[in-house]
Amino acid sequence: MNARTLYDKLWDAHVVRRRDDGSCLLYIDRQLVHEVTSPQAFDGLRLAQREVWRQAANLATADHNVPTTDRSRGIADPVSRVQVETLDNNCAEFGITEFKMGDIRQGIVHVIGPEEGATLPGMTVVCGDSHTSTHGALGALAFGIGTSEVEHALATQCLVQKKSKNMLVSVDGRVGPGVTAKDIVLAIISEIGTAGGTGYAIEFGGEAIHALSVEGRMTVCNMAIEAGARAGMVAVDEQTIEYVRGRPYAPKGDLWELAVSAWRDLHSDADAKFDHIVRLGAASIKPQVTWGTSPEMVVAVDARVPDPAQESDPVKREGMTRALHYMALQAGTPITEIKVDKVFIGSCTNSRIEDLRAAAAVAQGHKKADNVKQVLIVPGSGLVKQQAEQEGLDEIFTAAGFEWREPGCSMCLAMNADRLEPGERCASTSNRNFEGRQGAGGRTHLVSPAMAAAAAVAGHFVDVREWH
């Protein structure tokens, strides 16, 4: 057989049927379901009197709408409450396992999948959520879909898909101290642009990627979609296998051995052909801070806000000018002089235990700056929260004046009560700095957890490499 990429292998293993036009009926091993993009899919099933094809292939949780404060009285917003109750009812009616609010396993869908061993190497994983690419960190083919496709996957356990092209993003060498997975992926987006991965599945490789923990790889794959690629992935190595071992839904005993032997083949063959290869030197990557309203509008923390006058492409120049206006920034301002009003540490990008440890290491023994109105620490799941509390991280945060919250998507997209007010500026560990993303009129700067914690203490962006 010809040399194949990791993506080729994952794709080939899931083809049920090939059409003449090259599109395929692709089998889906796992679908993750949340409350926002599923109600209309379940409605569609009811209308057509269809059943769920394989109930056990699905796992549901409520994450976007859930409050991160006291949950004992349920959800105050009646519209959010109806949406979460609708998920509960649909899961009960169609026989789908759900981690409800109040279950310690509840959390952000992309945190709980790997945490539970519900998403595994070699799987096809889909969810009505663009950040499904996260699960590719395990050596899976994972991508976001729309609600019509959620319904399709529920009804048929398949999707009609056309294969993407293969891209390799190789991050060679090692990053310096203080430079994290978040900085690596922002540097990649800066290099290839927010549409650079459109039409491709991206495999992230190179020494710097394999030096990352599996959680760090999740941060990188999570933002593949911010580079335009539906799917991002990393080859399976020993770290992947050790990460999966012993998780609740991971195989055990003989089945584990069988699975591991199959997973060891989940890497691109040495002479596999990629349609496009991008190489970055890890050593030159610095902590990153976005300055605009697209993730590609990003610079190193020691740089200045760029000047649209230097941009030759008129559409780009216009976009930069509009972004600076929205962000209320002047070209030429040093990034470290930008003050923040709020800080958000959480989201499917950066709410895992290692992220919280990194933020706590910076915050320990410090207080938030007086000009910072609020610092939210929102763990990715009930289990991450429990682990952090066992390690005493919550005490470090509360001593610093940060707020320790319940798990959910929270201020990444502000569908619950956590949001920016118009004009507020936020250092955020989330994935999108779009206009209004964290609240109408809010201004978002994407950074790593350590950089966010440092900004909370200093009141403005600082280079975490110089943090004491």
Add this chain to the structure above:
Amino acid sequence: MEKLTALTGLVAPLDRANVDTDQIIPKQYLKSIHRAGFGPTLFDDWRYLDPGEPGMDHSQRRINPAFVLNQSRYQGAQILLARDNFGCGSSREHAPWALLDYGFRVIIAPSYADIFFNNCFNNGILPIVLPASIMDRLFRETLATPGYQLSVDLAAQRVTTPSGESFGFEIDEFRKYKLLNGLDDIGLSLQHAEAIKAYEARRRVEAPWLFLGM
């Protein structure tokens, strides 16, 4: 899904790149559990001067006169001109639902984000790709000509201007067939139920750990 064969319609120009789905339909409206009713809040943050929430009477809100779709000459538009990477960001299908509910059946842009592009076809919207140089001309002509209309013929895969100039576009055969006939995927895929079952039977032997209970 409503079929789409040919359409001659008023054109509206949205002259900015990287329009994300958070702009097409902001998050607070995603709390709806229905497919319909998103039209009044399409491009909500740009279209209105006051903040919007679900359940409001949007006809009573303050309109932003500077936003292109609020200009009287574009009322009733069915074709939207856009720039590169239209529909990037979130996978929310509420974005095509909002465009459709507003009245758009055709979008013309130099490029789209993958998930949004796919979602359009599942809702009877035709996203046409034309090169940037042609897009520049269409934007210019639309701005210069009140009442500017384009004709789109899906069967012939052509876009024709009022002056009779015509541009071909590419479309995947299967997607074209589905749009022309108003077919959705699920019924078509279920015609292959036996193939799906056979695949599952093979995989249960090859990779049994994939079928552990959830």
